[in-house]
Amino acid sequence: MENTVDAQYRVYKRRWLVLSVYVLVDAIMQLLWATFFSITTEAWHFYGFKDQASGETAMSNLSMIVMLGMVFLSFFSIWAYDKFGWYKTVGAAAIIMAISALFRGFYGESYSAVFICTIGISIAQPFILNSFGILATKWFPPKERATVNGKAVIPIVLAGSNDIIQSVRNIVGATEPSKAEHGTIRGDLGKGDNYEKADLEHRLVANLIHASDSEMAVKREIGIWLPDFHFDSCEKEARQYL
The missing domain is CATH 3.30.70.141 (Nucleoside diphosphate kinase-like domain)
Known part of the structure; x- marks a missing residue:
């Protein structure tokens, strides 16, 4: 199932399957981030904001939260990889993302609930996206690493x-x-x-x-x-x- 190439990494036969799962999770993450991009006006009307300024600000905040999570939690994601292992960290983050996304769907009629669930998504994001480099380094030979890292784009x-x-x-x-x-x-x-x-x-x-x-x-x-x-x-x- 696996071949030891050197002391730095192993080439796993299932590496492309794992990468495909990573890409799927990343795609879901980006969809959650961009949910309201094309329906901003309709969304703030739906949530009952009275004027355009407050409505667009509220919808922009949903996107801004995700970006802020990436900025402020990236350091902690690296610490978590070292402390708990990257696969456990990514697995836990994926679960947090899934739960937050499900609750955001179930309670999507409430802006407050959507806001809180989006915070959960923003917390999970850096712990998932920052691990592409680790996956590339540990599971892929040098000639394939740029391809792996190129799958994570924001x-x-x-x-x-x-x-x-x-x-x-x-x-x-x-x-x-x-x-x-x-x-x-x-x-x-x-x-x-x-x-x-x-x-x-x-x-x-x-x-x-x-x-x-x-x-x-x-x-x-x-x-x-x-x-x-x-x-x-x-x-x-x-x-x-x-």
Whole structure:
């Protein structure tokens, strides 16, 4: 059932099945996060908010909670992997997500109940998504790891001033992690990966994150990852998107 390749990882025959389950759980997580994206107006009317401002804020809060959970609980997810093991941690998080999702469905007529259940989903998310790298490292050979890590993608739209695109790209760092400056995402977390090493291992460069490089790219990529996103709702607040 398994072959020991070296002291660092094992290649399991069932690894692609496990990855498929991961992808399914991730897809469900993203659907739970994006539930109200395309029906925001209908949703705040349904929940009885009296005006557009308060209604859209309430619906936006449901999405913001999930993102905040990822930001503030990611460190604890890494601690949990070390303390309890990644498969136990992911299993517990998946159960929390499932229970929260079921209750959100059962009590979906109450905004308060939906809000509370979404908190449960936001707690589970980082403990699931942050484990893709561990799965790739422990179960897959180097040439397959970029493929595994590429299954976990979280699209985010940022709005700001005219230089928002370049500002975010400065934070992200150079495309090739080995050339990214210290203090950037790729420079600090990219583990020095480079094109030459990736070519030798017949894989993609693991550069962790993508950032659009132009307004045209922004619109094209949002159309791919967030097809229900409406630019009209943001045009009054920002001129460029990422």
